[in-house]
Amino acid sequence: MTKDKDRVLNIILVSPSILAVLIFVYGFIAWSVRVSLSKWKGLNPDYTWNSINNYIDLFKDPRFAVDVKNTLIFTGVFVIGSLSLGFLLAVMLDQGLRGEGFFRSLFLFPMAISYIVTGVVWRWLMNPAMGSRMSGFNLLFTNLGLDSLVNAWHTTPQWGMAAIALAAIWQMSGYTMALYLAGLRAIPQELKEAARIDGASEAQIYRHIMIPLLAPVTLSALIILGHMSLKVFDLIVAIAGKQLQLDVPAIYMWQATFDGLFYGRGAAIGIILLLSVAILIIPYIRYTLKTEAQQ
Amino acid sequence: MRSLRLSKNWLYLPLIGMAIFYLIPMYVMIITGFKAFDEISLKTMWDLPRGIAFDNYMEAFAKLSPSLWNSFLMVIPAALISSALGSLNGFVLAKWKFRGADVIFPFILFGMFIPYQSILIPLVQFMNAAGITGLPGLAMAHIIYGIPITTLTFRNYYASLPQELLEAAKIDGASMLGIYRYILLPISLPSFVVVLIWQFTSAWNDFLFAVVLTSNTDWPITVALNNMAGSQIIAWNVQMAGSLLAALPTLLVYIFLGRYFLRGLLAGSLKG
Numbered sequence: 001m002t003k004d005k006d007r008v009l010n011i012i013l014v015s016p017s018i019l020a021v022l023i024f025v026y027g028f029i030a031w032s033v034r035v036s037l038s039k040w041k042g043l044n045p046d047y048t049w050n051s052i053n054n055y056i057d058l059f060k061d062p063r064f065a066v067d068v069k070n071t072l073i074f075t076g077v078f079v080i081g082s083l084s085l086g087f088l089l090a091v092m093l094d095q096g097l098r099g100e101g102f103f104r105s106l107f108l109f110p111m112a113i114s115y116i117v118t119g120v121v122w123r124w125l126m127n128p129a130m131g132s133r134m135s136g137f138n139l140l141f142t143n144l145g146l147d148s149l150v151n152a153w154h155t156t157p158q159w160g161m162a163a164i165a166l167a168a169i170w171q172m173s174g175y176t177m178a179l180y181l182a183g184l185r186a187i188p189q190e191l192k193e194a195a196r197i198d199g200a201s202e203a204q205i206y207r208h209i210m211i212p213l214l215a216p217v218t219l220s221a222l223i224i225l226g227h228m229s230l231k232v233f234d235l236i237v238a239i240a241g242k243q244l245q246l247d248v249p250a251i252y253m254w255q256a257t258f259d260g261l262f263y264g265r266g267a268a269i270g271i272i273l274l275l276s277v278a279i280l281i282i283p284y285i286r287y288t289l290k291t292e293a294q295q
Numbered sequence: 296m297r298s299l300r301l302s303k304n305w306l307y308l309p310l311i312g313m314a315i316f317y318l319i320p321m322y323v324m325i326i327t328g329f330k331a332f333d334e335i336s337l338k339t340m341w342d343l344p345r346g347i348a349f350d351n352y353m354e355a356f357a358k359l360s361p362s363l364w365n366s367f368l369m370v371i372p373a374a375l376i377s378s379a380l381g382s383l384n385g386f387v388l389a390k391w392k393f394r395g396a397d398v399i400f401p402f403i404l405f406g407m408f409i410p411y412q413s414i415l416i417p418l419v420q421f422m423n424a425a426g427i428t429g430l431p432g433l434a435m436a437h438i439i440y441g442i443p444i445t446t447l448t449f450r451n452y453y454a455s456l457p458q459e460l461l462e463a464a465k466i467d468g469a470s471m472l473g474i475y476r477y478i479l480l481p482i483s484l485p486s487f488v489v490v491l492i493w494q495f496t497s498a499w500n501d502f503l504f505a506v507v508l509t510s511n512t513d514w515p516i517t518v519a520l521n522n523m524a525g526s527q528i529i530a531w532n533v534q535m536a537g538s539l540l541a542a543l544p545t546l547l548v549y550i551f552l553g554r555y556f557l558r559g560l561l562a563g564s565l566k567g
Contacts, residue, residue: 005470006391006470006471007393009471009472010387010391010393010471011393013383013384013386013387014383014384014387014388016380017380017383017384017403017442017446018399018403020439020442021402021403021406021439021442021443024414024418024439024440025405025406025409025414025440026402027417028413028414028417028418028421029409029413029414031414031416031417031420032413032414032415032416032417035416035417045420088309089313092306092309092310093310095303095306096303097303097304097306097307097310103310103313103314105553106314106317106318107313107314107317108553108557108560109317109546109549109550110317110320111549111556111560112496112542112545112546112548112549112556113500113542113545113546114499114500114501114502114517114541114542114545115500115502116500116502116517116520116521116541117517117520117538117541117542118320119521120520120521120524120534120537120538121320121323121324121535121538122320123524124323124531124534124535125319125320125323132337133337134337135337135340135531136340139337139338139340139341140341143341170316170317170320174317175560178557178560178561179561179564182561220564220565221564224563224564227408230410231410231412233412233502233503234502234503234517237502237521238502238521238524241525249412250410250412253412253415254412254415254503254506254507257415257416258507263416266412266415266416267416269412270410270412270413270414270415270416271413273410273412273413274409274410274412274413277408277409277410278405281405281408282405284565285401285404285405285408285565286401288565289400289401
């Protein structure tokens with residue numbers, strides 16, 4: 001009797017949340033798909049069937065091509081930068097030095113700050129003005145006699161996205177460090193000891209034991225960072241505003257929809273973003289839950 | 296062993312170098328804020344202030360205080376409600392599995408990774424049609440899209456508790472709600488701290504929902520700061536002071552409760 005009552009209570013407790021996720025995630029995705037297949041342009045909803053024309057138009061759209069290229073540059077610099085920096089920091093902090101906790105907290109604090117704050121400050125630090133208006137990093141380099149490092153940062157043609165990625169690395173490398181540090185701590189100390197006794201050098205231990213054992217951490221970090229770079233939005237808005245040179249799909253979606261009122265096109269960009277994230281995330285969720293079940 | 300320890304001291308060199316890299320933006324925000332207006336010049340932007348003045352902070356606060364207040368008003372209920380929901384969901388999904396619970400869970404999880412651009416148009420249409428605009432609408436969005444991560448964190452915590460704990464209570468005739476109320480809730484405090492901090496930080500730092508769901512009277516701090524920085528009229532020194540004001544609440548949480556913050560972070564990568 002109580003069993004049945006509990007079962008009913010169960011459903012009553014979780015159903016509001018499940019219903020909310022069902023509607024606000026899956027219902028809204030379906031709704032977006034429908035908008036992306038419509039001719040909706042302007043303030044009033046218009047669901048006239050337009051087949052996949054919004055998608056076809058996007059693939060012919062030079063602006064979207066720039067977005068894809070920018071996303072690739074950003075992803076490359078950001079993911080490789082955060083992974084290698086995070087790994088190096090974790091290895092250094094894993095040596096049992098005094099003050100480890102202090103450094104760990106310090107490398108991680110940018111995670112607590114919004115992309116908007118990071119962007120506003122980095123925009124100022126990467127100010128490209130030259131001559132008497134010079135400021136930020138460029139001024140610092142000049143003061144230190146490192147004039148050759150002075151550059152145009154995010155306003156550099158073609159490679160401006162790399163400068164944005166630098167700010168993102170500043171924000172996210174501590175997170176990668178935390179993932180690697182947790183991974184390093186999970187490796188039994190005896191493995192290292194045994195290798196040392198066998199005469200392996202520290203470098204060999206990392207190369208042949210630690211890095212292979214950390215492969216699952218690297219994979220998780222790769223997927224988490226990769227999906228973040230597909231979604232990058234606030235940071236670029238705060239650093240660059242709406243400059244077309246630094247456009248990415250998330251900004252194009254926002255502008256097309258809310259400034260240009262091209263709802264059909266905006267929805268199509270949103271769905272393309274969703275699909276590209278899903279390709280990374282769905283296998284990751286399946287893999288994580290499977291390993292969890294095995295434990 | 297001792298020589299080994301000594302030989303590692305050179306590592307402080309790169310570590311301190313990296314510490315400087317991470318602190319540069321903070322340095323600029325803080326020293327600029329403490330300079331008097333007549334001390335502000337591009338040439339000396341890297342120099343320490345000559346004294347302690349509050350001109351920049353006062354001016355930034357005057358401009359941003361309404362939106363700082365908006366952020367608090369929106370973030371606190373959002374964090375509290377989504378944590379409570381997460382705890383109930385986590386309890387049911389971990390300990391009272393109904394048929395299909397394992398099928399539903401990954402679908403809930405996926406919700407925390409989606410790019411919100413893919414639900415933005417329906418969200419705005421829905422909120423407008425339902426008449427839930429401004430801060431309540433924004434809080435509601437954070438509550439609903441926070442359900443996946445809060446549920447995950449509590450589920451993982453409750454799943455780690457031994458089943459015998461519940462069995463004993465069941466034999467004593469405790470009801471399901473009784474078990475939650477008297478056995479799980481009292482030991483859930485650390486998880487609540489983790490989830491509350493996480494939700495507080497992510498709602499405070501959010502920009503995308505805020506920029507599409509609010510208008511200028513109820514802008515939270517991220518939108519107000521971004522607009523301030525985008526306008527040509529407001530000087531850079533005031534922008535730096537404003538950035539620090541916007542970062543301060545979450546930074547303080549991080550400084551005092553960093554351990555819990557880290558656990559939230561790891562949960563976000565499904566590695567709780």
